[in-house]
Amino acid sequence: MSQTLYDKLMSTHMVHDQDGASLIYIDRQLIHEVTSPQAFEGLTLAGRKIWRNKSNLAVPDHNVPTTERSSGVSSITDPISRLQVETLDKNCETFEINEIQMNDIRQGIVHVIGPEQGATLPGMSIVCGDSHTTTHGALGALAFGIGTSEVEHVLATGCLWQNKAKNMKIEVKGQLANDVSAKDVALYVIGKIGTAGGTGFAIEFCGSTIRDMSIEGRMTLCNMSIEAGAKVGIVAVDDKTINYVKGRPFSPVGENWDAAVKYWKTLHSDADSNFDESILIDASLIKPQVTWGTSPEMVVDINGSTPDPKFEKDEVKAESIRNALKYIHLKPNTSMSSVAIDKVFIGSCTNSRIEDLRIAASVAKGKKIAHNIKLALVVPGSGLVKKQAEDEGLDKIFKDAGFEWREPGCSMCLAMNADKLEVGERCASTSNRNFEGRQGQGSFTHLVSPAIAAASAIAGHFSGVET
Structure with a gap:
């Protein structure tokens, strides 16, 4: 039976289906300092351990100073912001979670460092306590934001209950003008369908314009899909995707790489798959x-x-x-x-x-x-x-x-x-x-x-x- 890319990813990660709700396995959870303290506290109070430590990657990003910070966390002048970063450091040490700390050269915004480190890979299910987790869908991943209680649930069980979304195809065809970027495409789309236009949908972006777009441009586009109300923003895997993740720290190597690439090449919607809604956009009409x-x-x-x-x-x-x-x-x-x-x-x-x-x-x-x-x-x-x-x-x-x-x-x-x-x-x-x-x-x-x-x-x- 023909499937969309979103349907393929949902079925691949399905653990159990009950009354229309799906319990799906989560391959990667990205963690930052704002939405995680209560989750770790809940685990501590309940005496629970983390299901799989290595599936998590943490980094402070929301509260870190962007000016002088050579003295580390003590550089943060706001006491609440400093406490949040200190708490993340402490929780990651206690629960043995891999954390990229504030003065590590790899530190950065969680949705930048995930793909950069290869912690975001095609075909994965990825969650984070941040709505712009949709960014990672640019690499053919099932990625979405979750709430603090869900952060705790994923830490404890490695799974999450989800209601399946409907499928929306946004096809962008043609060549963009030189001064038009992925951000302009995203804002243009949101201007057309509204901030509720994607509510209840997983949006797949496709078409010649998207194929011509860089992976970083696709990340910008998927990042903004949440602003259209969509649960998920996603782009099919192609050679650009595979070349982007090759050789990154968390990426597979050797035989595992070969097996992964073979699977990744299946991560696209079937030619005759059914979308609940389809929108066609002429790229030549998009201006800054x-x-x-x-x-x-x-x-x-x-x-x-x-x-x-x-x-x-x-x-x-x-x-x-x-x-x-x-x-x-x-x-x-x-x-x-x-x-x-x-x-x-x-x-x-x-x-x-x-x-x-x-x-x-x-x-x-x-x-x-x-x-x-x-x-x-x-x-x-x-x-x-x-x-x-x-x-x-x-x-x-x-x-x-x-x-x-x-x-x-x-x-x-x-x-x-x-x-x-x-x-x-x-x-x-x-x-x-x-x-x-x-x-x-x-x-x-x-x-x-x-x-x-x-x-x-x-x-x-x-x-x-x-x-």
Whole structure:
């Protein structure tokens, strides 16, 4: 019987089926400092051991400082953030879990270091107490975010109950313009289907545009699938996938590698498999995107304008537009290219890999950020990304242009560490969420690609890339 890729992965990991719910085996759990303390505490109180220590990999990322941190965890000034990182270190030592600690060069954002270390492999089931675990689906893995109680459940049993999702195919065909990236594709898709468009679905991204996309671009796309409401974002395995994971620290070798590749090549939807919903997108229609409101679906082309609620027939949507414009301090019909910004953030699990930094550096090279830009941050996704960028001279390009070059971490994606916006500040951000207060109370977040972030830093307002 023909199956979609999602169906194949679900059936492969099925342990037991009961009344439509599936108990599935979890191959890999990624752990960070924010959603794990209660899980470990629950194990301790119940006197439970971990089912399989080696299936877990931990790293601190949300609360780590991106400035000077040579003194280790004591560098963290906020007591709650410091306690969370200290607790992760202690729990990993107690339960004998492999942890990449804060000052290890391999440290970084959990969704960057997983694929980078080969801890994310095709065909795996992967969970993490973080919604953007969908990122790992770019490698043909069944990957999704879970809650803290589920983190504990996976630690104790190696399994998890899941309701099977429906299948959605998003096919993107054609060639993207030179200034359009995977981030723009993601925002364009969310703008079309809405933040609830993928609710109840596993989205498979396919088509010639996706095949042409790099693995890092596919990670950006799958990362944002949760912003469309999808449980899972996934891309079929191809030669790019296999070449990407080859030789990484956790990847198989020798005969195990050969056997793995043979299996991985089956990880695609069958030609006549059935999808519950299919969407076709013409890549040539996609332009660089920028969000104008307080949800990723509130997005327009970089040369577009904010909407006017008086032209919206649906009163619920009209009210949503009014509320978003009021919060974001913009008026209807405002050209986005006329909106000045205060800060720029290039980083996050969405856009902090070497490809993202290369793109941003190519825009910033030989230029200077505008005088009205208070701060422009570039935060690599891991210490290894940082080193590679420095080996290529990207750090010098950024610093010469006026950007700050930081240590790896989640940074200004969310207001959970020292990097945050102040009240009333407006930011061009390569992160994934623009909710009210996401980057700091009373702040305004606009989601863009690395190229648009760099171009906007130079212009001092939202801007496309000069050609």
